[in-house]
Amino acid sequence: MKRLLMIAGTALIAFTAQASAEGDPAKGEKVFRKCAACHAVGEDAKNKVGPQLNGVVGRAWGTIEGYKYSPSLMEGAGEGRVWDVETLDAYLLKPRDVIPKGRMAFAGLRKDEDRADVIAYLSQYSVDGTTN
Ligand code: HEC
Secondary structure, eight states, X not given: OHHHHHHHHHHHXXXXXXXXXXXXXXXXXXXXXXXXXXXXXXXXXXXOSSXXXXXXXXOBTXXXXXXXXXXXXXXXXXXXXXXXXXXXXXXXXXXXXXXXXXXXXXXXXXXXXXXXXXXHHHTTBOTTSOBO
């Protein structure tokens, strides 16, 4: 019995850790309101102050046609940088830490959970703006 409880406990801890690392897309939709003044996602998403964000999770830096990125961001693009979860997390915490002379005028999301949630929300959109 004791052994069984231990196994159940371990499974619960593993489950909780995974849930918080992956984020909640429904909560992320609310967090995205802070981005929506400058960014669009979804079918027919247009560039606004910032580039549209369809398929951004895993997308190479600076690839949206018709959007004029900062030289700083394009330097990273030239180095082959990609918006993987880790890079996005650091950028959304403090944009200036990742792109010191970038043009994204956003203070950052201080709560780990908010960043995980908004990344989960964004990862639902593929490059053509459809959700999977
Ligand atoms: C005040 C406007 C503004 C807000 C708010 C804002 N951004 Fe941005 N974002 C920009 C601009 C401008 C750029 C282009 C930066 C550059 O060229 O250096 C950018 C670039 C990006 C990029 C790089 C995209 C690419 O194609 O390389 C990502 C990812 C991004 N923003 C995510 C977000 C998310 C997620 C939020 C909300 C948590 C957010 N931004 C909030 C203006 C904003």
